Amino acid sequence: MPKTPNQIHENTLRQATISVLVENEAGVLARVIGLFSGRGYNIDSLTVAPVDESGRQSRINVVTTGTEMVIAQIQAQLDRLVPVYRVSDLSEGPHISRELALIKMIGTGEARSEALRIADAFRARAIDATTESFVFELTGDTGKLDAFLNLMRPLGLAEVSRTGVAAIARGTRLI
Amino acid sequence: MTEMKSGAEVLLRALKEQGVEVIFGYPGGAVLPIYDALFQQEDIRHILVRHEQAAVHAAEGYARSTGKVGVVLVTSGPGATNAVTGLCDALLDSIPVVCFSGQVATHLIGNDAFQEADTTGITRQATKHNYLVRKGSDIARVVHEAFQVARSGRPGPVLVDLPKDVMVADAPYSAAPNTPHRSYRPRTEPDFELVTKAVHLMKLARKPIFYTGGGVINSGPEASELLRELVRLSGYPITTTLMGLGSYPANDDQFLGMLGMHGTYEANLAMHDCDLLINIGARFDDRVTGRINAFCPHATKIHVDIDPSNINKNVKVNLPIVGDAANTLRAMLAAWRADSVEPNREALAKWWVQINEWRAIHCLSYEQDKSPGAIIKPQYAIQRLYEATRAHERATGQQTYITTEVGQHQMWAAQYFHFDSPNRWMTSGGLGTMGYGLPAASGVQVAHPDALVIDIAGEASILMNIQEMGTLCQYRLPVKIFILNNRYMGMVRQWQDLLHGGRRSESYSEALPDFVKLAESFHAVGLRANNVGELDDVIAQMIASPKAVIADIMVDQDENCFPMIPSGAAHNEMILGPGKDQRAAHVSAAGRMLV
Numbered sequence: 101m102p103k104t105p106n107q108i109h110e111n112t113l114r115q116a117t118i119s120v121l122v123e124n125e126a127g128v129l130a131r132v133i134g135l136f137s138g139r140g141y142n143i144d145s146l147t148v149a150p151v152d153e154s155g156r157q158s159r160i161n162v163v164t165t166g167t168e169m170v171i172a173q174i175q176a177q178l179d180r181l182v183p184v185y186r187v188s189d190l191s192e193g194p195h196i197s198r199e200l201a202l203i204k205m206i207g208t209g210e211a212r213s214e215a216l217r218i219a220d221a222f223r224a225r226a227i228d229a230t231t232e233s234f235v236f237e238l239t240g241d242t243g244k245l246d247a248f249l250n251l252m253r254p255l256g257l258a259e260v261s262r263t264g265v266a267a268i269a270r271g272t273r274l275i
Numbered sequence: 276m277t278e279m280k281s282g283a284e285v286l287l288r289a290l291k292e293q294g295v296e297v298i299f300g301y302p303g304g305a306v307l308p309i310y311d312a313l314f315q316q317e318d319i320r321h322i323l324v325r326h327e328q329a330a331v332h333a334a335e336g337y338a339r340s341t342g343k344v345g346v347v348l349v350t351s352g353p354g355a356t357n358a359v360t361g362l363c364d365a366l367l368d369s370i371p372v373v374c375f376s377g378q379v380a381t382h383l384i385g386n387d388a389f390q391e392a393d394t395t396g397i398t399r400q401a402t403k404h405n406y407l408v409r410k411g412s413d414i415a416r417v418v419h420e421a422f423q424v425a426r427s428g429r430p431g432p433v434l435v436d437l438p439k440d441v442m443v444a445d446a447p448y449s450a451a452p453n454t455p456h457r458s459y460r461p462r463t464e465p466d467f468e469l470v471t472k473a474v475h476l477m478k479l480a481r482k483p484i485f486y487t488g489g490g491v492i493n494s495g496p497e498a499s500e501l502l503r504e505l506v507r508l509s510g511y512p513i514t515t516t517l518m519g520l521g522s523y524p525a526n527d528d529q530f531l532g533m534l535g536m537h538g539t540y541e542a543n544l545a546m547h548d549c550d551l552l553i554n555i556g557a558r559f560d561d562r563v564t565g566r567i568n569a570f571c572p573h574a575t576k577i578h579v580d581i582d583p584s585n586i587n588k589n590v591k592v593n594l595p596i597v598g599d600a601a602n603t604l605r606a607m608l609a610a611w612r613a614d615s616v617e618p619n620r621e622a623l624a625k626w627w628v629q630i631n632e633w634r635a636i637h638c639l640s641y642e643q644d645k646s647p648g649a650i651i652k653p654q655y656a657i658q659r660l661y662e663a664t665r666a667h668e669r670a671t672g673q674q675t676y677i678t679t680e681v682g683q684h685q686m687w688a689a690q691y692f693h694f695d696s697p698n699r700w701m702t703s704g705g706l707g708t709m710g711y712g713l714p715a716a717s718g719v720q721v722a723h724p725d726a727l728v729i730d731i732a733g734e735a736s737i738l739m740n741i742q743e744m745g746t747l748c749q750y751r752l753p754v755k756i757f758i759l760n761n762r763y764m765g766m767v768r769q770w771q772d773l774l775h776g777g778r779r780s781e782s783y784s785e786a787l788p789d790f791v792k793l794a795e796s797f798h799a800v801g802l803r804a805n806n807v808g809e810l811d812d813v814i815a816q817m818i819a820s821p822k823a824v825i826a827d828i829m830v831d832q833d834e835n836c837f838p839m840i841p842s843g844a845a846h847n848e849m850i851l852g853p854g855k856d857q858r859a860a861h862v863s864a865a866g867r868m869l870v
């Protein structure tokens with residue numbers, strides 16, 4: 101059966117960055133993760149940390165991929181969890197997302213100096229150095245970090261530690 | 276002022292504040308302090324079940340027949356794990372239950388202590404929400420919160436895990452039963468603008484149908500009243516899901532019967548042909564929709580649900596309304612009266628002509644040889660049971676409540692037993708749990724000691740919680756167990772015959788007990804009907820008995836449940852059954868996966 105334009109649209113995948121404000125109670129992260137695994141949703145990235153003064157509320161940022169219907173489902177499913185205050189799909193509007201990576205390079209000679217040059221171009225900071233190694237710190241959106249890592253790979257990339265995505269809407273819009 | 280009491284006493288006090296009258300439970304080491312506190316008070320009654328799964332089903336039966344929250348108490352480890360099936364059952368059918376489980380002392384948690392299980396971990400996906408209470412000062416708050424969460428929004432089971440030391444130590448009590456929840460505030464009032472739009476669509480429809488579900492029952496008896504009013508006012512046909520039976524009187528002319536896999540021909544064809552679907556409190560379950568891309572292909576769809584996650588989950592709808600069923604029905608009635616447009620009576624009359632043609636097929640007819648020695652058809656057994664309870668109700672005023680196990684007998688009960696009121700029909704719909712009916716019936720009977728409570732059972736299912744005969748005996752609960760004994764896991768056999776070349780792998784009920792003697796050994800009454808001649812008498816004796824009864828009804832072994840929409844088929848691809856439709860069942864490979 102040929103697909104109608106509507107069906108094609110319905111089957112298109114997109115990435116969404118969903119922020120969730122939760123009560124900081126025991127098991128809340130397990131609940132969110134269990135929801136994603138139990139219902140077969142993707143998690144591309146997930147971060148969580150307390151965000152209010154008293155430490156009672158945490159913010160979870162989930163980057164996920166799915167059809168429009170699935171992304172709407174994910175939000176509705178998250179919203180019905182008892183400890184959830186608010187759910188927002190930041191990718192519906194202008195927003196900023198950032199992650200931080202710590203990147204360990206091991207090597208000497210030309211590769212080492214090339215790595216330093218590229219790091220400079222990306223504004224990555226060397227925050228640790230020995231004669232055979234560097235640790236770079238780089239902040240940016242996921243695409244920038246991926247591009248940087250791709251360039252570093254042949255130059256002695258030894259280890260990566262990434263935070264996952266933290267995101268917030270632009271302007272005055274709140275979660 | 277806050278007083279200090281033991282944690283267990285604080286727990287019971289909070290339960291009393293919640294109006295709890297009955298707990299279904301089973302003791303053990305971790306809950307001994309709670310049982311000790313129970314022993315020393317008289318306000319809350321404890322019903323000792325014979326298995327923790329049964330405690331949850333009993334609480335479900337209690338909840339579904341009263342509209343109150345059912346309460347369960349189990350010990351740690353095996354007590355809690357035994358309760359998991361019941362919790363899942365309550366989750367899928369949206370039944371408000373609060374289950375308290377014992378836990379090892381807080382300092383032992385995580386050490387693989389005796390009878391330790393990670394109960395909150397295990398039940399996280401089996402409950403609407405769960406709690407581990409680590410401090411005495413949290414007990415009262417968590418109890419009140421648990422009840423609030425269980426009963427509000429889309430109801431469901433909540434588990435509260437109680438470490439033994441927290442129950443023993445002194446704890447403060449401050450009453451606060453109804454403080455609003457910090458984060459959980461489900462929407463119950465519908466958006467009136469959407470309701471107005473929906474009603475306008477309803478007025479313009481040419482071939483409308485109401486499709487309603489358990490949400491109407493869960494919303495309380497008023498929702499069923501309002502539904503009746505709206506359906507009658509509109510003159511539109513209505514079909515309900517398995518969970519929705521009783522929300523609309525089954526004998527009313529506008530009722531087309533249940534829809535879905537074993538629904539009526541007229542209900543399913545009306546669904547297939549309708550131009551406007553008005554779903555109130557149903558969730559487009561796969562047993563109802565059949566093949567999704569052929570589901571109500573011509574219809575504009577309105578969906579009223581209290582749970583926003585049900586909207587556009589399986590079926591994309593045109594007009595979603597989030598709200599409680601009663602509130603939304605009330606708003607719809609107001610909007611209907613305010614909208615000056617008249618419904619299209621001419622189109623509607625044609626629609627009814629069409630529906631009545633489908634009805635004339637009499638899809639639920641069956642042939643019963645009435646000679647005394649004839650084999651009993653299961654459908655006939657249910658029909659006679661229904662008629663007898665009706666007559667009994669008229670004669671004595673005693674109300675009838677029906678629970679079921681899972682299988683063919685459950686579907687026949689749904690088809691041939693007619694419900695006129697909500698909260699009279701308790702069946703495991705979402706999880707399809709064999710072993711549900713007997714404990715559920717005991718919970719119903721505890722709530723309604725003077726009612727006639729019947730578990731319509733299969734001979735295989737009944738054995739899954741047969742130990743509850745002991746509970747019936749101990750508390751003098753005169754539950755009637757009406758077994759349609761076909762010596763098969765009939766529903767399994769039916770699928771094997773249909774989809775697996777008739778290879779009846781492990782579906783024969785071998786080595787059955789003598790149910791009459793089994794009843795007697797539990798101090799109940801055992802009866803048997805071998806043929807048509809004995810059926811009515813057995814039913815009459817069963818109803819008249821003041822004791823618990825097992826009525827073993829020997830029925831036709833080869834009977835199948837029809838009509839049937841094979842998995843993966845569309846509503847207009849129903850099989851009507853032998854003698855009615857010669858079309859061979861065609862089940863696609865994809866359909867076989869959906870079983």
Ligand SMILES: Cc1ncc(C[n+]2csc(CCOP(=O)(O)OP(=O)(O)O)c2C)c(N)n1
Pocket residue numbers: 680681682683684685707708709710732733734735736737759761763764765766767
């Ligand atoms: C706990 C559980 N195990 C297995 C099943 C699968 N199952 C569904 S119906 C059925 C057979 C039920 O047999 P019986 O109780 O005799 O009812 P009948 O279909 O014969 O009326 C089985 C095994 C189930 N629903 N629940």
Ligand SMILES: [Mg+2]
Pocket residue numbers: 682733734735759760761762763764765784
């Ligand atoms: Mg059977």
